[in-house]
Structures are given as C-alpha cells and as structure tokens.
Amino acid sequence: MSKSSKKVEDLPKYWVKKMRTQFKRFDADGDGVLTKADHILIAERLIKAGNLSGEEANRVHRIFTFLWDDFSTSKTQMTEEEMILNNFKFIHDDRFKPWFEDQYKLYYDAMDVKKTGQISLENFKSFYAVLGIDATFADAVFAYIDDDSNGLINRGEFMTAAEEYLYDIFADDSANNHFWGPLLEDA
Numbered sequence: 001m002s003k004s005s006k007k008v009e010d011l012p013k014y015w016v017k018k019m020r021t022q023f024k025r026f027d028a029d030g031d032g033v034l035t036k037a038d039h040i041l042i043a044e045r046l047i048k049a050g051n052l053s054g055e056e057a058n059r060v061h062r063i064f065t066f067l068w069d070d071f072s073t074s075k076t077q078m079t080e081e082e083m084i085l086n087n088f089k090f091i092h093d094d095r096f097k098p099w100f101e102d103q104y105k106l107y108y109d110a111m112d113v114k115k116t117g118q119i120s121l122e123n124f125k126s127f128y129a130v131l132g133i134d135a136t137f138a139d140a141v142f143a144y145i146d147d148d149s150n151g152l153i154n155r156g157e158f159m160t161a162a163e164e165y166l167y168d169i170f171a172d173d174s175a176n177n178h179f180w181g182p183l184l185e186d187a
C-alpha cells in the first residue's frame with residue numbers, strides 16, 4: 001500500500017488523536033471543516049483578547065490570512081481526514097519540513113502579540129483561551145515548552161515542542177503532547 005492510499009484508521013491512534021484535537025481547536029466556528037473563516041475568527045478573537053488596534057491588529061489579521069492561504073494550497077476548505085492524511089504524509093517527507101517551520105513561526109508571531117520576541121505565560125494563556133482551551137492546562141504545557149525554565153518561551157523552544165507534537169507518532173500522554181491543549185476524549 002502506498003502512503004497516499006493510507007486511511008486514517010491505519011495510522012497510529014494516539015497521533016491521530018493529537019491531530020483531531022488540533023483540528024478541532026482551529027475549527028473556530030465548529031462546522032467540521034477548516035476554512036479561511038475559521039482563521040479570520042481566530043484572528044479577531046486574538047485581537048479582542050489582546051485589546052489590539054491599528055497596526056498590531058492588522059498584523060494579526062495578516063498572519064492568519066497568510067496561514068490559511070499558505071496552508072490550504074488554494075483549497076476553499078479542509079476536512080479533518082484530509083488534514084490528518086496530509087500531516088502524516090508531511091512527517092514522512094523532509095521536503096515539507098521548511099513549510100512546517102514557516103507555519104509554526106507564524107503561530108509564534110501570532111502569540112507574541114506585542115512583538116517582544118518572546119512568549120509570556122500571559123500570551124500563551126490568551127492564545128489558549130482564543131482556541132477554547134481551558135487555561136488551567138496552560139501552566140503545565142508552558143512549563144514543558146519553556147525548556148530553560150526562564151519563564152518565557154523563545155522561538156527555539158516553541159519550535160522544538162511544536163515539532164514533537166507533530167512528529168512524535170508513538171508518544172505517551174505527557175505534556176509535550178498537549179501543545180494544542182489536552183487531547184480531546186472524543187477526538
């Protein structure tokens with residue numbers, strides 16, 4: 001069987017649960033498909049949560065518009081199954097690594113709403129809240145990502161944790177697998 005003909009049920013179950021969780025976090029309007037509208041909604045919620053205006057608000061809008069345009073590769077919507085199969089293909093093909101890195105650099109920039117170059121616990125909690133994740137889980141995940149325990153997440157720490165979440169297919173239920181919040185039980 002070639003990789004392209006794989007089915008979701010053939011993939012590692014724990015990893016699929018992570019991807020389903022991520023999908024549901026980003027399906028901001030909850031209609032079961034990822035679209036540009038979800039990305040715009042997340043941007044708007046982030047702008048509201050951070051009380052941003054002017055160029056700061058425009059920047060967040062641009063990031064999420066670009067994330068969708070880049071991520072969707074001109075599709076108008078993406079189903080959960082498509083996303084899972086795509087991601088499984090990506091993690092087995094190094095050509096997609098730079099694309100993945102570009103995408104997560106943008107998430108980092110979006111969390112760093114005030115462009116300080118680092119992500120504070122407050123930034124992190126705010127982003128979690130925007131994605132509908134219970135903030136009580138943010139402390140443990142933040143502490144895990146903050147590898148040098150200086151109370152801030154830098155770009156390198158963020159990328160390492162993001163990479164683990166996507167690439168670690170046989171992981172246990174530890175904080176590194178809660179990058180996008182605790183795994184959803186019905187995921």
Ligand SMILES: [Ca+2]
Pocket residue numbers: 027028029030031032033034035038
């Ligand atoms: Ca949606």
Ligand SMILES: [Ca+2]
Pocket residue numbers: 146147148149150151152153154157
């Ligand atoms: Ca740190």
